[in-house]
Amino acid sequence: METSEIAGATSWIEISSAAIAHNVALFRGLLSPGTALLAVVKANAYGHGLDHVVRACRSAGVGWFGVHSADEVVGLRRSAFSGPVLIMGYLTPGQVEAVVDPEVHVLLSSESVLEALAAHGRRLGVSLPVHIKVDTGTHRQGVPPEDAAAFAERVRAAGLRVAGLATHFANIEDTTDHSYAQGQLQSFRTALAAVRAAVGPVPHVHTACSAAALLFREADFTMARVGISLYGHWPSKETYLSWLLAHGCDSVKLEPALAWRARVGQVKSVGEGSPIGYGLTYRPTRRSRIAVLPVGYSDGYPRALSNRARVVIRGRPAPVIGRVAMNITLVDVTDIPDVAESDVVTLIGTDGNERVTVEELAELAGTINYELLARLSPLTARVLQ
Numbered sequence: 001m002e003t004s005e006i007a008g009a010t011s012w013i014e015i016s017s018a019a020i021a022h023n024v025a026l027f028r029g030l031l032s033p034g035t036a037l038l039a040v041v042k043a044n045a046y047g048h049g050l051d052h053v054v055r056a057c058r059s060a061g062v063g064w065f066g067v068h069s070a071d072e073v074v075g076l077r078r079s080a081f082s083g084p085v086l087i088m089g090y091l092t093p094g095q096v097e098a099v100v101d102p103e104v105h106v107l108l109s110s111e112s113v114l115e116a117l118a119a120h121g122r123r124l125g126v127s128l129p130v131h132i133k134v135d136t137g138t139h140r141q142g143v144p145p146e147d148a149a150a151f152a153e154r155v156r157a158a159g160l161r162v163a164g165l166a167t168h169f170a171n172i173e174d175t176t177d178h179s180y181a182q183g184q185l186q187s188f189r190t191a192l193a194a195v196r197a198a199v200g201p202v203p204h205v206h207t208a209c210s211a212a213a214l215l216f217r218e219a220d221f222t223m224a225r226v227g228i229s230l231y232g233h234w235p236s237k238e239t240y241l242s243w244l245l246a247h248g249c250d251s252v253k254l255e256p257a258l259a260w261r262a263r264v265g266q267v268k269s270v271g272e273g274s275p276i277g278y279g280l281t282y283r284p285t286r287r288s289r290i291a292v293l294p295v296g297y298s299d300g301y302p303r304a305l306s307n308r309a310r311v312v313i314r315g316r317p318a319p320v321i322g323r324v325a326m327n328i329t330l331v332d333v334t335d336i337p338d339v340a341e342s343d344v345v346t347l348i349g350t351d352g353n354e355r356v357t358v359e360e361l362a363e364l365a366g367t368i369n370y371e372l373l374a375r376l377s378p379l380t381a382r383v384l385q
Helices: 003-008 017-030 042-046 050-059 069-076 094-101 111-124 145-157 179-199 210-215 239-246 358-364 369-376
Strands: 011-015 036-040 064-067 083-086 104-108 129-133 161-166 202-208 223-226 258-263 264-269 288-292 310-313 316-323 329-332 344-351 354-356 381-384
Touching: 003 161, 017 036, 017 050, 017 210, 042 050, 050 210, 050 381, 064 069, 064 104, 069 083, 069 094, 069 202, 104 111, 104 316, 129 145, 145 161, 145 179, 161 179, 161 258, 179 202, 202 210, 210 223, 210 239, 264 354, 288 344, 329 358, 358 369
Parallel strands: 011 381, 036 064, 036 223, 064 083, 083 104, 104 129, 129 161, 161 202, 202 223
Antiparallel strands: 011 258, 258 344, 264 288, 288 329, 310 316, 310 344, 316 329, 344 354
8 A cells, every 4th residue: 555545545554664674773783793683573564564564674674584374474475575584383284385495494393393394395305494492481382491402403314404493481571570581591501502512503593582682682692583672662561661670761762663543434413421332331421522433343443442542633632432343433522623524533653742552552451562463454554654
């Protein structure tokens, strides 16, 4: 979608390439020299739109991308990116055959996927690159640290290339006590030493997510996987507090890259006490003017925001009233003069001096910024600015 097409849209999402470039530069300044930045673009680039984010990241010099699924590899290739990709999720044998090539690195923790990759590599006549996932305490995907060296030997014996070793932190965002993460790091270092002794050098060693990339230089190794903060968001309040406790100042300025706009679909007057929306959950205490917005929970605006959130119209806040429906949200514009059909409404982002943040909406909805962003409908048009 081009900027000129916004005029014909009822709802759209704006992505700031300048904000993404700013955040990429910020992390390059934080990470240790020699630590590569991998942009995590799973879940439709955290709801921002895969194609647009890849374009913005490539313009900012990012050379590695991380995805979760085979479908996302296909999406990356459609965006004309031909560089290295790390698949971090599970693959079926059929997906291995369909999407894996020498530029597609697989985060490996399963014997069955190992066998599928080995067979595929033999068909291609190449030694495919894998990154072994070490489970240091999250107890999700991965091999136990004590089995990592033997697993690496099986990988090499199967004709695959041990291109990387990785782990994932379990409790780095939900606390300011990072002793568990430090224990995971120690366990990972022990596994890394054993793998190197078994199979030799490992080019790509990575443990850092956004929180670790912000807080812990000892987690840098040779690559950092930056997700939520690439898009301008702190992983959690605890991560932000941990930064303040360590540095004593607010010196990291992440720039949110996403704004969500819609247009007023109708403005109507309702009488005092008139029930509003499904379930009759709201009755105004005065004669009111109501704006009908053509977005709802099917678009990613949570039903949990009913009677709780606010939008911005003409630079002024307007409360959400009644239940958020599948395709419609109602807001009270009684105190905003001259609101009319087709006026632009900001659901997320800035309008004048008012700003609605993803974090504000996530807290009101009882969830986290990750989930709210990831659930933005892929059908909503995105425009890269």
